[in-house]
Structure formats: C-alpha cells, structure tokens
Amino acid sequence: MKKSTAFVLSLTAICVMAAGAAFTASAEEITLDVMMAQYGPNTNEWFLGSGMDGTNFVEKFEAENPGIKLNLDVVSWNDIYTEVDTRLANNNAPDILNMDVFANYASEGLLLPVTDYCPEDLYQDFFPSFMDQSVIDDTVWAVPDLASARALFYNVDILEEVGVEVPTTWAELEDVSQAIIDYYDGEIYPWGIDMTTDEGQAAFAYYTWGNGGGFVDENGDWAVNSPENVEAINYALGLINNGFTNPNPATQTRYDLQDMFAAGKLAMLIAPNQLPTYVADKEGDINMATAAIPANEGKEGSSVGVMDRIMAFRDDTAEDQDARNEAIGKFLKFFYDPENYVGWVSMEGFLPAVNSAVEALVESDPSFGAWLDVLGSCQFYPTAKAEWDQVKQGVIAAEQSALTGADIQAELDALQAELMG
Amino acid sequence: MNKAGNKKGKRNWEPYIWLLPSILLISIFVIFPILIVFRLSFSEISKAGVIGGFVGFKNYSDAIHLPAFKTVMINTFWWVLSVVGLSTLLGFIIALVLNQEFHGRKIARSILIFPWATSLVIQASVWNYIIKYEYGSLNSVLLNLGIIKEAINWRSSYQIEFVWECAVGIFVTVPFVAFCVLSGLQSIDESLYESAIVDGAGFWDKLFSITLPLVRPALSVSTVLNIIYVFNSFPIVYTMTKGAPANKTDTMITYLYMLNFYDRKKGPANALSVIGFVILCICAGIYMMTVMRKEENL
Structure with missing residues (x-):
C-alpha cells in the first residue's frame, strides 16, 4: 500500500470515529x-x-x-x-x-x-x-x-418406616431422631445442621427464633447473647453431640446436606422452597413433604425468609x-x-x-x-442494620468455636460486647 | 575516540532497553499493586470499601489484636514448615529413585507431574471427595477390601482437617521439588561416583559427600520458591475447610481473604497482607543469604 493511500485511509477512519462519537453524544x-x-x-x-x-x-x-x-x-x-x-x-x-x-x-x-x-x-x-x-x-x-422461604423437609418413607410422626417441638425432634438412629443403626442421619461459613447464620436463626430469641430484641437492638439464644444453640449443639446430625456441621454446607437428603441418607433438614427442584436435578427419587420448623415447647416457631x-x-x-x-x-x-x-x-x-x-x-x-x-409469616435477617456483616460472621464463629468445645455463652457475650463497644 | 565512546554508551544501554518491557510489566502488575496495598494498610477503609484518610498504624494494631490472629500465625508456621519441609524430603527421595535406570522410568516421571500440573482447586476438591465420610472413595475402598468394618470419619476434628490440608499441600508440592532435584542430579558427572566407589565409599558417603553438595543449588531454588508459593497458597485451605471451624484451620492468606470479603474488616486485612509480605521477604532473604554464603564458602 502506498504511503499516501494509507494516510488517506487512516484519516478517513479517524473522521468516521469522531463522527460516530459526536453522533452518540448528540443522541443523548x-x-x-x-x-x-x-x-x-x-x-x-x-x-x-x-x-x-x-x-x-x-x-x-x-x-x-x-x-x-x-x-x-x-x-x-x-x-x-x-x-x-x-x-x-x-x-x-x-x-x-x-x-x-x-x-x-x-x-x-x-x-x-x-x-x-x-x-x-x-x-x-x-x-x-x-x-x-x-x-x-x-x-x-x-x-x-x-x-425464598425455609421450611422443614422430611423423607416421608423413612419416617413411616420407623413409625414416627414429623416432629413439631424440640423434644419430639430428639425422640424422632433417637428412633431413626435406633432403627437404622446410625446408617441414616436423622437431622441436618449447617454451621459452615456459608450459612451458619441460618442455623442460628432457625434455633433462636424457635426459642423466642433472635439477633435483635423487641426494640430492634442487637441481643445476640440473650438467654434464649444461648439455650437454643446449646440445644442444637446437643443434637450434634448426641449423634443425631451429620458429623461435620462446620464444613458440611447446605448443599452437602441437600445431596445427602437426595441420596436418602438424611431424614430431615431445613431447606429453601427450591429443594424439590434441587433433588430432581440430582436425580434423587425422594418421597418428601414439608412441615413447620420445630420450636421449643410453648414457643412459637417461625419460618425463615431470605x-x-x-x-x-x-x-x-x-x-x-x-x-x-x-x-x-x-x-x-x-x-x-x-x-x-x-x-x-x-x-x-x-x-x-x-x-x-x-x-x-x-x-x-x-x-x-x-x-x-x-x-407471609416469615422472619428475615436484620440486614438493614449496618453491623449485620459483623453479626453474621460473629454468630458463625461463635457456633464453630462451640463445636470445638468453647462455651457458647462466653462466645456470644464477647460478640455482644464487640457490638456494643 | 568519540565514536568509540558513543558505541560503548549505546551498548551499556542496550540491555536496559531489552529489559524495559519486563520492567514495565512488573511495575504495573507487581510493584504498583504492592504500593497500593501499603497505602491502604495505613488508610481508613469503610465496610463498603470507600477509602478514607490516613490512620497511622491503627489497622496494624487492630489486625494483631484480632482474636484469631495468634491461631492463624501458628497455623501458617506449621503449614509452611510441614509442606515445604516434607515435600522437600519426599521430593528429594523420589528424585533419587527416578534418577536410577529402571523399566517404566519415563512413565513414572510423567505420572509424577500430574499432581503439579492439575489445578489446586480441582486437587483439593478431589481430596475432599476422597476423604468424605458419607460417600468418600477412601472409605469405600477400605470397606470393600475388608480392611475396615465401618466407615471412618476422616475429618473428625479440626486438627485432623488441618493435617489433611497439609497432606494435600505436600502431595501437590512434591513433584516440583522432585523435578528440580532431578535436573540437579542429572548434571552430576557419573565419574565422581565411580571414583568414590573405587575409594570404597558407601551409599551414605556418596549421598552426603557428592549428591547433596552438588544438588544444593537446585534445592535452594526449589525451597525459596516453595516458601513463597506455600505461604501464599490459597486454594487448598479455602476449598477444603474455608478455615472452619472458627478460623482454626485458616492460614494467613485465607484468613485475610475472609477478613476482607466476609467480615469486611478491610483495613486490618490490608495490614495483615503487608505483615505477610514482610514476613515472606525476611524468610526468603535469610534463606537466600545463608545459602549464598555457604555456596561462596564452598
């Protein structure tokens, strides 16, 4: 290509680009x-x-x-x-x-x-x-x-086989779990718990809300170390220590639990409304049904909305x-x-x-x-509060520390003090 | 005279012109980000990531006083020591074996490179499946062979999980050391061993008097690089445990990531990353100086 032709071509290209830019700007x-x-x-x-x-x-x-x-x-x-x-x-x-x-x-x-x-x-x-x-x-x-809303999903066939009803209270949940353990000799986990970094805050919500506690008090102020919360998390830890749950709640995520449920290895878990689609995608053939999340005796349970x-x-x-x-x-x-x-x-x-x-x-x-x-009856995480990230990670860390033997009261007290400080 | 001087000056500049592209790339992609991290570590950073004013050493003080700081530093020490130390030892032994003449040596060398050539995230995920309690392949193999009667929970405590992380770290690092050492071994003149045999030297004599001193440069390179790689390694710990439970299996790199993107404590996370950088510089510096001094004395 001659030098003069190249020059004319590049000049034309520059003019076209400039015109394009002008056109874009004028079109608002x-x-x-x-x-x-x-x-x-x-x-x-x-x-x-x-x-x-x-x-x-x-x-x-x-x-x-x-x-x-x-x-x-x-x-x-x-x-x-x-x-x-x-x-x-x-x-x-x-x-x-x-x-x-x-x-x-x-x-x-x-x-x-x-x-x-x-x-x-x-x-x-x-x-x-x-x-x-x-x-x-x-x-x-x-x-x-x-x-999405969370509810209790259970494997109907397992519960029928064992001859138990779906639990509505914490005490019933322990009885049903024990019955499943006895019947299947520990081959099937009765209850799924996820205290991982992914969604440990959900576990905190499930149990504390089922015991009249929660992240905040009635005035909307942080109250992570309330006696209700401590009792609730101790209850959840009790389920783990009694062998009623999946063995590694600190590293087994909700998806691990859903996989176990789809494979018929887990009898009950709290999961979002998309679980049936998830199980179908995994080609699991589970006869499942939903129920309200069990709450402590005399306490009103509530669903968890995300x-x-x-x-x-x-x-x-x-x-x-x-x-x-x-x-x-x-x-x-x-x-x-x-x-x-x-x-x-x-x-x-x-x-x-x-x-x-x-x-x-x-x-x-x-x-x-x-x-x-x-x-309509769901409770939501208090995400409108600026400290939510800190609380979310804090309760997960508290749960995980408690899994390794720390005192949950002390852990939640420390978190509350940090929030107040 | 003048012409010759010009020529000399031009020649002096020539290497720098050739190096310029690399220097530019390193400045843009390495030095500039490091300087930004230094600046951020002394700045106030909001949870939303908005950078504020100068806060002195506050971020450093906050980072050091974090409850998990001590655990994470101890973990990082053991992580680097065990992975670098054991993979160097095992890599050295494997290199000695692969340096021998035997049938299938080429195949063995090819297989060795697999763990190194595969992505670390894939490696860690595969190991996650291998040691899974419920449907892990390790349990199913052992059960099928009749070695165990019931499935074992291979991750029953966080200490054991950390050991698994280190084991996977060693597994993926050994090939690198082995290949470094192997290249060193292949450059040793066979006649040295022959003379040693004539002089009545045994296996250990040859190993300590000929092999080790002569592969020391290769070992030095692999060790320094490994200290840096392993210290900065993120995928294995993050994929296997995400530092759970409660940062007890975290190393410094995974912890500062969690601190930044999960806890949103961005200031301390940047401070921690500068601390890591300084530690790494000191470790690598000490090691290089020691090795270079020894080599000079040889």
Missing part, C-alpha cells in the same frame, strides 16, 4: 451499568443469552426502551462482593446492583432512595413486609427482587439526574412486568416480591400458593 443515550447476581445456570441465558423465548432481557429491554442502553453483567455470588468492592474503591459503582446486603452502602450515602426512581404504581405493588426490610432512617433504600434486593447507586457525575432516575425506573418497570418477572422467578424456583406476579405464578404451579402463605 443513557447507558445503565447493571450488575445482576447469578442465581443459577439459567440466569446468564435469561439476561444475555436466549433464555427469554429466544431473545434475552437486554435485547428486549433496549427494543422497548429506545435511548437506554444496558451494560449488564451477570456475576456469580462467589465474586459479586469482591467485584462491587473493587468498583466502589475505584469510584466506578454500577448504576443498578442486585445483591443481598445494602445497609453499608446506604449508611455511607452511596445509594439513591427508592422513591427517587421507582414509579409509584410499582412501589405499591411490592409486598409491604418485604419493603420494611430495606428501611433505614425511614427511607427505603432497595427493592426486593425475589425471596430476600435479595435491587438498589441504585448515586452518580453525581451524571449530567441529567432526572433522566437517569427515569431510566432506572424504566428498568424496574420492565423487570417486574409480570410478562417478564413471572418467567424470571419461576425459572430458578424462587418466590415473587410483587403482588402482580402472584396470580400468574399460582396458576402455573399450585404449590406456590402454600409457600406464599409461609412467606
């Missing part, structure tokens, strides 16, 4: 940086592949909302915290984030209040009890994207804040449109967070109805 297009959590193998397909009836979320959204582009990433739960932290440290927060915790970001003034961007009709569509979980200082900082959120970060550099807020609102409207949202929620077996999706979901799967009732 808004690009939203969106980070969604990966709930399962279908999430990527849904947002970026062809899981939405041959198309995907981004394509459909951009077609229906000209002028708004989505720069959407699906990030695995293992990486999402690291990625968000890194982006925040580099002043590069996403516009929209889908994650579980929000309190740290809200209390440091990084989030936009939901009312700034959420359309009123959509705001009213969310279950109020869910919205309450994202309130700090009377402001809602995030909206729920979906939920909820994730969608939140919007502030961006003070955005030229037109109103247009940005409107674009975020459009994203939410599109996400929660029953036409899209029902498919999204049922795809991974979760429960919805908006009223408008309930009818369609119950129609497609009647078992949803029962779970939605459970969801």
Whole structure:
C-alpha cells in the first residue's frame, strides 16, 4: 500500500470515529451499568443469552426502551462482593446492583432512595413486609427482587418406616431422631445442621427464633447473647453431640446436606422452597413433604425468609439526574412486568416480591400458593442494620468455636460486647 | 575516540532497553499493586470499601489484636514448615529413585507431574471427595477390601482437617521439588561416583559427600520458591475447610481473604497482607543469604 493511500485511509477512519462519537453524544443515550447476581445456570441465558423465548432481557429491554442502553453483567455470588468492592474503591459503582446486603452502602450515602426512581404504581405493588426490610432512617433504600422461604423437609418413607410422626417441638425432634438412629443403626442421619461459613447464620436463626430469641430484641437492638439464644444453640449443639446430625456441621454446607437428603441418607433438614427442584436435578427419587420448623415447647416457631434486593447507586457525575432516575425506573418497570418477572422467578424456583406476579405464578404451579402463605409469616435477617456483616460472621464463629468445645455463652457475650463497644 | 565512546554508551544501554518491557510489566502488575496495598494498610477503609484518610498504624494494631490472629500465625508456621519441609524430603527421595535406570522410568516421571500440573482447586476438591465420610472413595475402598468394618470419619476434628490440608499441600508440592532435584542430579558427572566407589565409599558417603553438595543449588531454588508459593497458597485451605471451624484451620492468606470479603474488616486485612509480605521477604532473604554464603564458602 502506498504511503499516501494509507494516510488517506487512516484519516478517513479517524473522521468516521469522531463522527460516530459526536453522533452518540448528540443522541443523548443513557447507558445503565447493571450488575445482576447469578442465581443459577439459567440466569446468564435469561439476561444475555436466549433464555427469554429466544431473545434475552437486554435485547428486549433496549427494543422497548429506545435511548437506554444496558451494560449488564451477570456475576456469580462467589465474586459479586469482591467485584462491587473493587468498583466502589475505584469510584466506578454500577448504576443498578442486585445483591443481598445494602445497609453499608446506604449508611455511607452511596445509594439513591427508592422513591427517587421507582414509579409509584410499582412501589405499591411490592409486598409491604418485604419493603420494611430495606428501611433505614425511614427511607427505603432497595427493592426486593425475589425471596425464598425455609421450611422443614422430611423423607416421608423413612419416617413411616420407623413409625414416627414429623416432629413439631424440640423434644419430639430428639425422640424422632433417637428412633431413626435406633432403627437404622446410625446408617441414616436423622437431622441436618449447617454451621459452615456459608450459612451458619441460618442455623442460628432457625434455633433462636424457635426459642423466642433472635439477633435483635423487641426494640430492634442487637441481643445476640440473650438467654434464649444461648439455650437454643446449646440445644442444637446437643443434637450434634448426641449423634443425631451429620458429623461435620462446620464444613458440611447446605448443599452437602441437600445431596445427602437426595441420596436418602438424611431424614430431615431445613431447606429453601427450591429443594424439590434441587433433588430432581440430582436425580434423587425422594418421597418428601414439608412441615413447620420445630420450636421449643410453648414457643412459637417461625419460618425463615431470605430476600435479595435491587438498589441504585448515586452518580453525581451524571449530567441529567432526572433522566437517569427515569431510566432506572424504566428498568424496574420492565423487570417486574409480570410478562417478564413471572418467567424470571419461576425459572430458578424462587418466590415473587410483587403482588402482580402472584396470580400468574399460582396458576402455573399450585404449590406456590402454600409457600406464599409461609412467606407471609416469615422472619428475615436484620440486614438493614449496618453491623449485620459483623453479626453474621460473629454468630458463625461463635457456633464453630462451640463445636470445638468453647462455651457458647462466653462466645456470644464477647460478640455482644464487640457490638456494643 | 568519540565514536568509540558513543558505541560503548549505546551498548551499556542496550540491555536496559531489552529489559524495559519486563520492567514495565512488573511495575504495573507487581510493584504498583504492592504500593497500593501499603497505602491502604495505613488508610481508613469503610465496610463498603470507600477509602478514607490516613490512620497511622491503627489497622496494624487492630489486625494483631484480632482474636484469631495468634491461631492463624501458628497455623501458617506449621503449614509452611510441614509442606515445604516434607515435600522437600519426599521430593528429594523420589528424585533419587527416578534418577536410577529402571523399566517404566519415563512413565513414572510423567505420572509424577500430574499432581503439579492439575489445578489446586480441582486437587483439593478431589481430596475432599476422597476423604468424605458419607460417600468418600477412601472409605469405600477400605470397606470393600475388608480392611475396615465401618466407615471412618476422616475429618473428625479440626486438627485432623488441618493435617489433611497439609497432606494435600505436600502431595501437590512434591513433584516440583522432585523435578528440580532431578535436573540437579542429572548434571552430576557419573565419574565422581565411580571414583568414590573405587575409594570404597558407601551409599551414605556418596549421598552426603557428592549428591547433596552438588544438588544444593537446585534445592535452594526449589525451597525459596516453595516458601513463597506455600505461604501464599490459597486454594487448598479455602476449598477444603474455608478455615472452619472458627478460623482454626485458616492460614494467613485465607484468613485475610475472609477478613476482607466476609467480615469486611478491610483495613486490618490490608495490614495483615503487608505483615505477610514482610514476613515472606525476611524468610526468603535469610534463606537466600545463608545459602549464598555457604555456596561462596564452598
């Protein structure tokens, strides 16, 4: 190629690029940086592949909302915290984030209040009890994207074979466990406990809430070392020490327990509503049923709800804040449109967070109805409190220390003192 | 004269120009991140990751006063000592064996490289399955052979779990040492052994007077590199136990990761990472100085 030709070509390329840039700027297009959590193998397909009836979320959204582009990433739960932290440290927060915790970001003034961007009709569509979980200082900082509820799952065949009823109280749970141990000579674990770093806080919730305790007192202040909590965790430790549970609760995660349950090796466990799908995926053929989580005698048990959120970060550099807020609102409207949202929620077996999706979901799967009732009576982790991360890790560490022989009262006292200090 | 001087000056600069790409890469990907960590260790960092002002040595003081700090440091000491020490010993013995002439030597050498060539996460996950109580292959093999009558819980206490982690660490490190030593052994002149035999030297004499001194450079390299690799090793401990129960099986690297991303104590986590870096520099420095001094004396 002659030098002069090359020069003309490169000059043309530069002009085209410059014109393109000018065109992009003049079109006043808004690009939203969106980070969604990966709930399962279908999430990527849904947002970026062809899981939405041959198309995907981004394509459909951009077609229906000209002028708004989505720069959407699906990030695995293992990486999402690291990625968000890194982006925040580099002043590069996403516009929209889908994650579980929000309190740290809200209390440091990084989030936009939901009312700034959420359309009123959509705001009213969310279950109020869910919205309450994202309130700090009377402001809602995030909206729920979906939920799951936990209940007791049991292997009907094992319990029938042994000739016992599903336990409703702690005392009954011990009796049933002993009967299963005796009948199967220890070959089948009666009860599953996960006190791992992954979800040890769930174990804390199951037992303390079933004994009138919990993470906070009636005023909403931290009360991790209450006598009810100490009694509850000692009860759980007793189940482990009596050999009623899986042998290594500090390292056997919920998924290990679910695998054991799917293989018929575990008789009962507390698990989320997606367990039947999980067992079916593992080709397990278990005759299972659900029941309320057993509570201490005379105490009211409660189901455990787990909820994730969608939140919007502030961006003070955005030229037109109103247009940005409107674009975020459009994203939410599109996400929660029953036409899209029902498919999204049922795809991974979760429960919805908006009223408008309930009818369609119950129609497609009647078992949803029962779970939605459970969801109504659920307790949630106090994730709106900024110290939640510390409490979550603290109770797990306390449980694990107790497993190695430490005194749970002393461990929880130390955590409480740390929280008060 | 002037021309010759110019030529000489150009030649002096030449190596540096060739080295420039490497120096740039190392600066961007190694030195710059290290400097950032140093800066962060003296800064206030919020739970959300927002970097605040200078806080002096507060993060260091917080890190040292963490309840798990002592346990983690002791664990890290044993982890490095046992994995580096035992893998060096075993690797040396295996290298001696593989240096002998025997049928299938090539196959044996190929097999040896597998544990080293496989990803550490996969190795640790596989070992997790092997020692699993419920459906672990170790239990099922022993049961089928009739060696044990009922399944054994191979992870019945955290001390045993830590021993398993070290064992897996040794398993994956041995091949590296063995290959380093093997390359050293192959460079030893056979005539040295022949002369030693003529002089009536036995196996141990040959080992301590010929083999060891001559493979010392190879051993030094493998030991220094192993101290750094093993100290910084993350996948085995994280995959097998995540430091559970209550950080009792954590090493410094897994602990500072948990501290940063689980406990969100970002300041102390950065301080701890600087402490680790300094410890590593000191250990590697002392070792290198000792070995180099000995080599100079030879």
